[in-house]
Amino acid sequence: MTDSVRTIRSLALGGSVFCFVVVLVGVATRLMDAGLGCPDWPGCYGRLVVPDAETAARFSSQPLEPVKAWMEMIHRYLASSLGLLALVAVGLAWRIRRQQPSIFRWALALLLMMLLQGAFGAWTVTLQLWPQVVTAHLLGGLTCLSLFVALYWCCKRTEPSAAKLNLAARRSLRRRLALLLSVLVLQVALGGWTSSNYAGTGCVGFPTCNGEWWPAMDMSEGFHITQSIGPHYLYGQLHAEARTAIHFMHRLNAVLLGVVLLFAWHGARRCHSQAQRPLGVMMGLYALQIALAIILVTQGMPLWIALAHTAVAAGLLVLVLYAWRQAGRVYESQDCSLAMAEVTYE
Secondary structure, three states, X not given: OOHXXXXXXXXXXXXXXXXXXXXXXXXXXXXXXXXXXXXXXOOEOOEOOOOOHXXXXXXXXXXXXXXXHHHHHHHHHHHHHHHHHHHHHHHHHHHOOOOOXXXXXXXXXHHHHHHHHHHHHHHHHHOOOOHHHHXXXXXXXHHHHHHHHHHHHHHOOOOOOOOEOOHHHHHHHHHHHHHHHHHHHHHHHHHHHHHHOOOOOOOOOOOOEOOEXXXXXXXXXXXXXXXXXXXXXXXXXXXXXXXXXXXXXXXXXXXXXXXXXXXXXXXXXXXXXXXXXXXXXXXXXHHHHHHHHHHHHHOOOOHHHXXXXXXXXXXXXXXXXXXXXXXXXXXXXXXXXXXXXXXXXX
C-alpha cells in the first residue's frame, strides 16, 4: 500500500466520523427549529458570523434569535469543512488515478455528492424548509457518510479468503441484502418526511396510534409530494390527519424492515456468510431503534432521544453496506460446498 493510499484511507476514516457528527448537528438544527435561524445563505444576515441584533434588524425584518442563528451557522461551518476534506481526497486520489482508478472514482463521487449537498443546504433556506428539500438534505447527508465509508473500504487492503460463496449463492444473498437496503432507505426517507412535516406527534402512544389501531388518516394530503413552493414550512402546513398518515406509514414500514432484516440474516446464516455478523449487529440496533421510537412517541419527542434515533439509523445503513461487502465470503471453518448447495437449491 502506497503512502498516498494510506493518507486517503486515514482521511476517509476521519471523514466518516466527521460526517456522522455533521449529520447529527444538522438533525439537531432541524429539531431545534433553527433551520431558518439565518434568513439568508451562505451568510447570516449578510455576515459570515452571526451579527448583533441591531445589524440583523437592518438586514432583515426577521428577528434575530442568537441561539438558533449560531446553531445554523455552526452546521454550515462544519459542512463546509467536510466539503474541503472531500476536495483534498480528490486531490490526493488524482495523483494515483492511473494506479488506483477505483479510489479516484469513489473520491470524485464523494466530492460531487458534497456539492449537491451544499445546494440542498442553500435550498433549505431559500425555499423556507420545503419538506422535499429537507428530506433530500437528510438523505444526501447519509449518502455522503456512505461514500466516505466506501472510500475507506476501497483503500483498505482486504486479505483474500480461501472460502467464498459460489456465484449463485452470492447472488441469492445479495438479492436479500438489496431488498433490505431498499426498505431501509425507504424507512429513512419516511423518517425525514415525518420530521420535515412535523409529523412526529402525528401518532401519540404505543402500540396504538392516538388510541386506535387504525387511526383516521389523509394519505393523499400526507404524501402530496408536489407541495407548493412559497409558504413558510416552519412548524408544517399539514392538518392533523395528514400528519397521522405520514407517521403511521413510518411505523408500518418499520415492521416491514424488521421482517426483511430477519429474512436477510437467515439467508446469511444458511450459507455461513460473513455477512451474518453485521446483520446480527443490525438486529440488535433494530431492537434499540424500536425502543427509542417508543420513548419518542410516549414521552413527547425528547431532543436527545430523537438524535439517538437518527444516529442508530445511520449505523444501520453502514452495517447493511458492510454486510453487502462481506456477502461473498464464508467462514473458513464451515463446509463451504454444503453451504453453497443449500443456497443454490433453496
